[in-house]
Amino acid sequence: MAQKKAKITERKQEVLKGLKAFGTSVYNQLDQGVFPSVNMPSRSTENITYDERLRQYILGEKIVGRSTRNIRHIKPFTQLAWVALFSNELTSQRKTSTLRDVYYSAQAYEMTFSDQQESNNIITDLETLTGFAREDFNIFPEERSAIFGDLDVAYTVPGYEGKSVNLTSHPDGVLIGPAITSSEFLKTSANKIIAIEKGALFTRFIEESVHSKHKSLLISCGGQAPRQTRSFIRRLHDELNLPVFILTDGDPWGMHIAQVIISGSANAAHLRDLNTPDAVWSGVWASDIIEYKLPTDPLDEVDIKRLYELQKDPRYQNDPIWQREIKTFLKIRRKTELEAFSRYGLTYIVDKYLPTKLEAVPDVAAGPDKKKK
Amino acid sequence: MSQATFEEMSVSDFFYRNRDIAGLTNPSRSIFVAIREVVENSLDAAESQKIPPDVYVRLSFEAEATKETQIYKLRVQDNGCGIQPQFIPSAFGQVLYGSKYKLKQARGTFGLGGKMAVLYGQITTHKPVLVTSSTGQEKIYSFKLMIDIQRNKPIILDRKVITNKDNWRGTVIEFTLEGDYLRAMPKIIEYFKQTALVNPYANITFVDPKGRLYKFTRATSVMPDPPTETLPHPYGVDVELLQRLIQVTTCTNMSTFLRQHFHRVGEITAQKFLDFAGLPVSKNPKKLSHEEIVKLMQNLKRYKDFLPPDASCLSPLGEELLKAGVMKELNPEYLVVHQRKPSTYAGHPFIVEMAIAYGGGVPKTGNFVIYRFANKIPLLYDEASDVAYKVISAMTWRRYKVTPDMPIAILIHVCSTKVPYKTVGKEFISDRIEVRKEEANAIREVSRQLSHFLTRQEHVHMEKKRLSIFNKYLPRIAEFSTTLSGQTKRPDIDKLLKSVQKYGTEES
Ligand SMILES: Nc1ncnc2c1ncn2[C@@H]1O[C@H](COP(=O)(O)OP(=O)(O)OP(=O)(O)O)[C@@H](O)[C@H]1O
Ligand SMILES: [Mg+2]
Numbered sequence: 001m002a003q004k005k006a007k008i009t010e011r012k013q014e015v016l017k018g019l020k021a022f023g024t025s026v027y028n029q030l031d032q033g034v035f036p037s038v039n040m041p042s043r044s045t046e047n048i049t050y051d052e053r054l055r056q057y058i059l060g061e062k063i064v065g066r067s068t069r070n071i072r073h074i075k076p077f078t079q080l081a082w083v084a085l086f087s088n089e090l091t092s093q094r095k096t097s098t099l100r101d102v103y104y105s106a107q108a109y110e111m112t113f114s115d116q117q118e119s120n121n122i123i124t125d126l127e128t129l130t131g132f133a134r135e136d137f138n139i140f141p142e143e144r145s146a147i148f149g150d151l152d153v154a155y156t157v158p159g160y161e162g163k164s165v166n167l168t169s170h171p172d173g174v175l176i177g178p179a180i181t182s183s184e185f186l187k188t189s190a191n192k193i194i195a196i197e198k199g200a201l202f203t204r205f206i207e208e209s210v211h212s213k214h215k216s217l218l219i220s221c222g223g224q225a226p227r228q229t230r231s232f233i234r235r236l237h238d239e240l241n242l243p244v245f246i247l248t249d250g251d252p253w254g255m256h257i258a259q260v261i262i263s264g265s266a267n268a269a270h271l272r273d274l275n276t277p278d279a280v281w282s283g284v285w286a287s288d289i290i291e292y293k294l295p296t297d298p299l300d301e302v303d304i305k306r307l308y309e310l311q312k313d314p315r316y317q318n319d320p321i322w323q324r325e326i327k328t329f330l331k332i333r334r335k336t337e338l339e340a341f342s343r344y345g346l347t348y349i350v351d352k353y354l355p356t357k358l359e360a361v362p363d364v365a366a367g368p369d370k371k372k373k
Numbered sequence: 374m375s376q377a378t379f380e381e382m383s384v385s386d387f388f389y390r391n392r393d394i395a396g397l398t399n400p401s402r403s404i405f406v407a408i409r410e411v412v413e414n415s416l417d418a419a420e421s422q423k424i425p426p427d428v429y430v431r432l433s434f435e436a437e438a439t440k441e442t443q444i445y446k447l448r449v450q451d452n453g454c455g456i457q458p459q460f461i462p463s464a465f466g467q468v469l470y471g472s473k474y475k476l477k478q479a480r481g482t483f484g485l486g487g488k489m490a491v492l493y494g495q496i497t498t499h500k501p502v503l504v505t506s507s508t509g510q511e512k513i514y515s516f517k518l519m520i521d522i523q524r525n526k527p528i529i530l531d532r533k534v535i536t537n538k539d540n541w542r543g544t545v546i547e548f549t550l551e552g553d554y555l556r557a558m559p560k561i562i563e564y565f566k567q568t569a570l571v572n573p574y575a576n577i578t579f580v581d582p583k584g585r586l587y588k589f590t591r592a593t594s595v596m597p598d599p600p601t602e603t604l605p606h607p608y609g610v611d612v613e614l615l616q617r618l619i620q621v622t623t624c625t626n627m628s629t630f631l632r633q634h635f636h637r638v639g640e641i642t643a644q645k646f647l648d649f650a651g652l653p654v655s656k657n658p659k660k661l662s663h664e665e666i667v668k669l670m671q672n673l674k675r676y677k678d679f680l681p682p683d684a685s686c687l688s689p690l691g692e693e694l695l696k697a698g699v700m701k702e703l704n705p706e707y708l709v710v711h712q713r714k715p716s717t718y719a720g721h722p723f724i725v726e727m728a729i730a731y732g733g734g735v736p737k738t739g740n741f742v743i744y745r746f747a748n749k750i751p752l753l754y755d756e757a758s759d760v761a762y763k764v765i766s767a768m769t770w771r772r773y774k775v776t777p778d779m780p781i782a783i784l785i786h787v788c789s790t791k792v793p794y795k796t797v798g799k800e801f802i803s804d805r806i807e808v809r810k811e812e813a814n815a816i817r818e819v820s821r822q823l824s825h826f827l828t829r830q831e832h833v834h835m836e837k838k839r840l841s842i843f844n845k846y847l848p849r850i851a852e853f854s855t856t857l858s859g860q861t862k863r864p865d866i867d868k869l870l871k872s873v874q875k876y877g878t879e880e881s
Contacts, residue, residue, distance in 0.1 A: 023857025030851055030864035068850060071839055078846040081853040088857055111849070 008156060008184065012091060015137065018130040019088045026081060037067035040129045041270060048269045050314035055277035057269035079122045082111045087126065087137035094158045096138040096178040099123065128270040135228050138178060145229045146173035148206050149190050149217030153183035171206060173220060181232050185239055188217070193236055195219040197248040197257055201338050208350045214358065224257055227274055233261060234276045244276050245358060250284030251335035252306040255325065263315040282357040286328035289336050292353070295343055296334035303335060385468040385525035388489060389496065395489045396798035400442045403493055404552030405560050408432070410486035411449045411546055413750060416572060417473070417480045418453020418544060425594045426575040427452045434582040438551045444498055445554060445582060448547040455508035455542050465491055465504050466518045466527020476790050477600040477686045480748050492520055497551035501530050509542030554582050560753055565589060566702055567744055567751035571690065571786065573698035592701040597694060603686035604636040607673040609720020615666050619658050630658040637680040646676050682722040684715035689724045689788050690749065699728050703782060706732030709822040713815050718807035723789035727815035729823050735780040741765060746786040752800055759801040761785045764812045773824035785812060843873045
């Protein structure tokens with residue numbers, strides 16, 4: 001565990017080093033009487049490719065330059081320098097900030113952004129430039145998801161250093177925020193992680209004691225999982241060595257929520273470790289609709305359009321299950337929700353469906369997972 | 374059944390009854406027209422001798438007349454050529470009597486304006502006009518006159534002669550009239566301002582009934598060359614004029630007749646034209662039959678090879694004076710003036726002068742301010758009927774980067790031996806194709822230059838903005854990077870800031 005703590009401090013040191021390196025480069029250029037400039041990988045769509053080996057999107061070779069000699073670049077460059085300085089303060093003083101806070105703090109420095117989107121973009125620039133995620137700079141989005149299960153963590157945030165807590169201590173679950181994502185993992189009895197698309201079902205699982213019956217850490221994604229939740233899942237998987245199972249609604253949108261946790265998104269192609277390639281989509285599959293005779297709704301036009309898009313998406317090529325399920329959806333033209341299992345009684349999904357899926361799934365997903373290890 | 378009765382009407386009676394054609398339509402317009410006519414006579418009188426005019430105008434309150442109108446006394450004094458005593462009574466007491474029927478540019482043309490003012494004064498106040506004048510010789514003559522409207526003849530009530538000790542030269546005219554000064558005031562002041570603009574070599578002083586003094590001081594004493602009198606051009610003749618010339622001529626053959634009485638006709642031209650017209654050179658003009666005169670007139674118009682009239686009979690302001698006038702009265706940020714080459718319509722030479730002024734003292738009114746002048750007279754009424762208005766409206770201003778909300782004044786001066794006015798009131802110029810073409814070409818020329826200026830100004834503006842961006846951001850970058858890199862001393866960015874500046878001036 002001490003080793004893990006060192007790892008967290010080590011990463012912080014690296015982040016600070018990266019920020020300082022940027023500052024020094026700009027300082028030296030100015031000092032030598034040249035217009036400061038920076039180069040970073042381009043995030044334009046032509047430069048985003050899917051890497052089969054890493055099983056995530058990455059940026060290609062294309063580089064873009066930002067030079068202060070250019071009248072159109074000098075303002076975003078100044079904003080970038082400011083965001084770097086602000087991140088440096090947050091990181092070294094171990095304070096956190098939301099994206100919105102950054103936007104407002106800028107005004108105190110007379111460094112106004114015309115809108116939130118502009119400041120978000122500059123933060124993404126800093127991520128691309130340094131290779132660290134904004135969470136590394138202690139900048140977090142507003143949306144939060146939750147975790148519940150038998151895991152002892154020790155805080156590292158100021159004022160709570162060394163304090164530990166068990167993540168079953170609060171029946172609503174614990175928010176996945178900066179305090180949790182920066183904590184050290186001490187001890188767990190869980191042998192798996194179950195990520196659930198919807199908050200309602202997450203609550204049901206807690207009520208039904210899924211965490212103890214199935215020895216699992218439960219995570220509520222709250223729809224499309226936020227970036228910090230995705231990177232947190234990755235950490236849990238890597239550091240605790242636990243398999244990850246994802247439960248979503250049985251429609252193209254739910255399927256894709258699972259896919260983003262597994263393979264990441266194009267928007268984060270400049271970052272690493274936000275996705276968990278070994279995670280498994282456990283359901284609800286299109287074939288489950290048939291097998292469990294679930295109540296359904298017809299697919300509407302946008303659903304079908306989305307399915308055809310996903311069929312071509314590179315992330316859907318490496319595991320045969322995706323193509324199989326897309327085809328089934330298109331064949332039956334029906335979709336369903338996790339709640340549909342209630343037709344067999346409130347505990348059916350926990351007592352019958354889940355155990356079957358948890359057993360069945362590793363076989364299907366075993367291929368890439370086993371090969372890698 | 375009653376019988377029709379016939380009577381004769383004198384010209385003064387005619388104009389008295391139809392005074393609205395001269396612009397004397399209501400008490401406020403009338404007082405404006407009266408002042409204008411008298412001042413224009415004064416300017417003509419000085420300019421004809423190349424004397425920088427000094428015109429002193431005083432309008433003073435005499436008595437209340439009606440609810441809206443008052444009786445005023447108008448007194449105008451000038452340093453012009455003066456009038457010889459034998460002409461004074463008729464010049465001011467007989468309608469259609471004047472010295473400006475000649476073929477050269479002058480403000481006056483009809484022999485009517487001054488008299489209409491006097492006549493208006495007489496019928497509204499029943500008082501005589503007082504004229505004092507000297508040509509600079511030993512004597513000064515003073516006349517007290519009234520007009521016999523029915524006979525169109527002056528009535529001399531008094532005549533005084535005094536010795537001219539100080540060699541004074543000029544004319545003073547003084548008479549009373551009814552009017553509504555308060556209503557007319559804005560137009561009158563505008564009239565003086567624009568007159569000062571287009572006569573930058575004149576001193577004009579106006580004291581109004583409230584005792585307020587408006588003084589327009591000359592910006593230069595350089596005068597345009599006075600026009601020289603010219604003969605009628607063959608293209609401008611009519612049968613009436615031909616008959617008159619034949620009556621007075623002493624020439625006994627057609628060649629000398631044409632050469633002596635027409636502009637731009639020399640021996641060879643006369644010869645060629647007579648061949649064209651099928652008239653023998655030796656023909657005595659006095660022997661021409663009425664039919665032959667009509668045919669001659671038609672052939673004169675039809676013959677293609679007469680040289681166009683020259684412009685020595687015109688006295689345009691010239692680009693320098695026009696510039697001086699506009700600078701003096703409008704003080705714009707940017708000014709471009711342009712004088713067109715002489716042109717003609719129906720045998721009458723004319724010249725268009727154009728100016729466009731931008732910014733500075735030019736007001737922003739949401740539309741272009743248009744200043745129209747004809748033979749150095751400001752035209753203040755009926756703007757929308759003037760050909761200039763049509764020309765300006767027809768411009769594709771977008772192409773010149775010009776929008777109506779810019780502070781822009783457009784100034785058009787048309788001078789001619791015969792300004793194509795639509796009315797006797799001298800208010801607007803009619804839409805003659807030749808005039809319209811000249812005005813359109815002139816305005817395109819000045820607009821082109823203005824658009825260059827606007828582009829340049831936009832560049833300068835952009836450049837300023839560019840520099841201000843560097844000045845704003847580079848120091849911040851220096852500040853942030855100093856803190857971020859843990860340095861204590863700020864890097865020196867003066868050289869960088871200077872380099873963008875240098876780059877900037879090279880660019881513009
Ligand atoms: N201030 C003056 N000094 C010298 N001569 C003058 C003066 N005022 C008038 N005259 C003479 O009196 C004549 C008549 O003036 P009036 O204003 O009636 O007619 P006009 O100026 O010839 O033509 P218009 O009708 O166009 O004004 C002029 O032609 C001029 O010879
Ligand atoms: Mg006159």
